[in-house]
Amino acid sequence: MGSLPLQSASLQVKRIAIIGAGPSGLAVAKYLLAEKFDKIDIYEQQAEVGGVWNYNYNITNAVPVPQTTPDVPPDEPVWPPGAEAPLFPNPMYDSLITNIPKQLMQYSDQAFLSESLLFPTREDVQDYLVRYSQGVRQLIKFSNQVQEVTLSQEIGQDRWHVTARSTITNTVTRNEYDAVVVANGHYSVPFIPPVPGIEEFQAKHPSIISHSKNYRSPKSFANKKVIVIGGGASGLDIGNQISVVCQKPLLNSIRSEQPLKLGKEIKEEVPPIAKYLVNERGVRFEDGRVEKDVDAIVYCTGYLYAYPFLRSLDPPIVTTGRRVIGLYKQLFHISHPTLAFTALSQKVIPFPLSESQGAVIAKVWSNKLLLPDESVMRAWEKQKVDELGDTRNFHILGYPRDADHINELHDWAGQAENGFAKEPPYWDEQQRHIRSVFADIRKRFIELGGKATSMKGLGPEFEDLNRL
Incomplete structure (x- = not known):
């Protein structure tokens, strides 16, 4: 400087x-x-x-x-x-x-x-x-x-x-x-993009589209057909929570495949929505796939x-x-x-x-x-x-x-x-290393039940990072 x-x-x-x-x-x-x-x-x-x-x-x-x-x-x-x-x-x-x-x-x-x-x-x-x-x-x-x-x-x-x-x-x-x-x-x-047909869809079905800002718990999504839009931290976490209680599989609309998979067995990745279908209460994805009778769409698209x-x-x-x-x-x-x-x-x-x-x-x-x-x-x-x-x-x-x-x-x-x-x-180098691998650490944390208070027990590749 x-x-x-x-x-x-x-x-x-x-x-x-x-x-x-x-x-x-x-x-x-x-x-x-x-x-x-x-x-x-x-x-x-x-x-x-x-x-x-x-x-x-x-x-x-x-x-x-x-x-x-x-x-x-x-x-x-x-x-x-x-x-x-x-x-x-x-x-x-x-x-x-x-x-x-x-x-x-x-x-x-x-x-x-x-x-x-x-x-x-x-x-x-x-x-x-x-x-x-x-x-x-x-x-x-x-x-x-x-x-x-x-x-x-x-x-x-x-x-x-x-x-x-x-x-x-x-x-x-x-x-x-x-x-x-x-x-x-x-x-x-919140940011919710102007997808073709979204305004007409919202006018006819005002209770279906929401944003992660309004999300509190998965209870209201029980047994519903749900699309979660977004592959960032909130989209991943909220999608995993909802996927446990909603109709299987939850559809996760993303632009590119996500490297971190938690609960993939009850989620399916789909492309971005190309158009909202008002009469069908549905959507058409960019690959042409159509989903009708959708009960809830949650935008995890940031702010x-x-x-x-x-x-x-x-x-x-x-x-x-x-x-x-x-x-x-x-x-x-x-x-x-x-x-x-x-x-x-x-x-x-x-x-x-x-x-x-x-x-x-x-x-x-x-x-x-x-x-x-x-x-x-x-x-x-x-x-x-x-x-x-x-x-x-x-x-x-x-x-x-x-x-x-x-x-x-x-x-x-x-x-x-x-x-x-x-x-x-x-x-220092150890903090930088933890930063570079913390997604892997969290995946192991979840796989082992999400109860660990330190990196001890997560595996030999993580235990030596526990001193911080």
Whole structure:
């Protein structure tokens, strides 16, 4: 970084707002605290930390079909009888276990409990995050939904105005900050593609198509003819759960054969849907195959990037929702580097990545690291668009790029004046090896009953990885 042209102007950052008290927001807050900024406020719309891990049993909103635009209003809270605060819908479901082993998933300064499963349950992860939050809970404004973030200039410096509403009292507050971290994730606006005939199908059969955001348990799919669309982590896991109770076989609509097979004996892989057949209550797949009398179709097709509270920012940071526009290293807003986004990347290990990002943000905003000149940052983004495309692939890392990125951020933060105030993770060869084979580890974990709390007993090829 030192050989690049650097920005000459220092940043006058003393007051910082963090939007979201999920895994990313909590991690960033700890690194900002280590740099001793004057004021740090964390806005969290739920009554507890955890973000997507803060499970809200049956709180769901209907998803438009199709859903192709990020320009939708934020979710409305629901106040269940007897609750002390309203709840918001999120994509967590009843019996989720992670697809990442706990040795890799955990933050660098806190281990999972020894009794947690090797691939922790959602309850274990939420408990872990509540414990991790103890050092920053005093900063959190719980049950406060950010409505708008606007930008102004004061003596050449950015000033951010954060308007939030209490979901309990409806009281509106407006506070000014020198910098803002957007850490509210990207699991709010589901993506459902515009397949031919889908709108007419939805109009006639409004209860059949759903999205994984609304999935809670397989019970409602018992004895039904079901299609699950998508071959990612949620499509694999949700499909396996439903396949146990639905008509056999469950049909899993995917674009390419999936390397990891769990429960294949009661699932059948089929091509993408080419057309919806309204009168037949069915679909035609791209290979010409027709399935009639379908009872349920679950889209596990991911989400769009959406930030309704930043709608006044010009130029916009999202257009199609496929990526966030105008960022350096998928982190700093190039025109306004006092605005940072965390955990945008997909197919990564998000907890340690958020730590590394938090370390860099804290060093830059304390003027112990200087960002490159704006022209260098724009050239970086252009090169990445040319390489990866202006599509959803832009934010996908995967192994080994995610491991390289964690270490790159560590080294970048380490170049700061006076070194680390709080050191972020750096992955050694063993961690990188676990990252490269964790799909195989999870397959063995499931095959052996899904009860292991460590890699002991999974086989000789995994046991020597247990020291982490």
